[in-house]
Amino acid sequence: MVNRRRFIRVAVSDDEDEASRPRRTRKRLRLFEEEEDDDNDNKNEEQQLQKKEEVPESLQPAEDATPIGKPIRFSGKGKGKRSHYESFMFNGIEYTLEDSVLFFPEGKGQKPYAAIIKDIKQGSNGNVIVTGQWFYRPEEAEKKGGGNWELHDTRELFYSFHRDDVPAEAIMHKCVVHFAPIHKQLPKRKDHPGFIVQKVYDSVGKKLWRLGDKVYEDTKQREIDVLIHKTLQRIGELPRIEFVETTDDAHDQMKSKRV
Template sequence: MAEITDGYTPSIPSGHSSGSPPPPTPLRVGLIEYEDDEEEEDGVGNGVKPIGNAVKVSCIGGSKRYHFNGFEARGVCYQLEDTVLVVPDDPYVNMKPSVAIIKDITATQDGRITVTGQRFYRLDVAVNENGEKWESSDSRELFYSFDKTEFPASAVMHKCRVNFIPPNKEIPRAKHQPGFIVRKVYDSKYKELSELVDTCYDDSKQHELNLLLAKTIATVAKESLKL
């Protein structure tokens, strides 16, 4: 993921001399203090801040990280397990946004907020052992993976929907079930695909996949009741 720094620029009250701006008013969040941020030159990372108090503190490379259950970016709240679109590594290259499930949200003492996500692979990124791209009958298809990826919270574009489709079920039409679809799991190390329900997974990974399948089934059932 492209490295984008979350900045915090204090606002200057109207009528104050531009020669020496007043010290920023800190915003108390959990165990750290954050300055109210208003605007960055490139507009990326504007208004990014954690939600609530830190639920855990860890130490990585000698520096503390504060873990949160959610964060706010540009007026939108994001929480753990939300599926989101993320700014591509190089926004100036013709790349589509990546997709990830938010698994962890951390903040450093200087206010940088980072997201750890469970990564999905697009068909134009995943390749087989021969270096060839996988084929699909649906352009909405993504491959799930057990890979983790880290990116700045400011790189999150917006939430998106991902439907996990069991092997014995046909791909639903986008009109009836909008969003991305997942039917396979991609192993980026061995360049292989597996079914969502397979004997190759250990219990914890299969449990993870079963929860995602159940979440899709519950969402579709809830929407059917509204019709």
């Protein structure tokens, strides 16, 4: 069964009989600015990240999400009719299709969820809903045989083709995600802060694949190729590396031997 990410429904007016908006329960996720020099530095950074993610006092979103411009298409009929948009505004920030964003987590002590916005739609009640294509953190991605994958880098995320509809008001803010094939040098934190994706997680089969593995159907492979191309356009060509497998799992290859 697919592991779904659950969110509270968002009411856009006081007279709607729905649950209240998701409350702001976390600080914005800040990425490290410094490159680790040794194991002690890495430990210190992990402690700093944990401190930065402490839960502050709850804050309410300042406004409702509102679509920008005219619909680019329509779907459904009658009460189920939906207008689809290219972008929307929320708390003074414009969000557009294909933006990478962080969402508020379900519970206290959890890390924010990361996703790419794949659809923006508004129903007859005025609620703005986004379709998120999810990233998974290694420690939350389940293995088929049980357990989770080991975290090798605090920036690491797994890409997936799992999608869910989420209230737009559940968004925290935008984030940067770099897609780097397994044979490429990872961009330095100091020069290019952001998350790193080198592998794709099958949330149904609970398997892991490298970005360079040509195991997907054509449409999905093109999707991955476009994301890699966008990364290289943004940060430039990445040097090649040699890597060695560190586990019996042929697809768990984040630890690499640098050249």
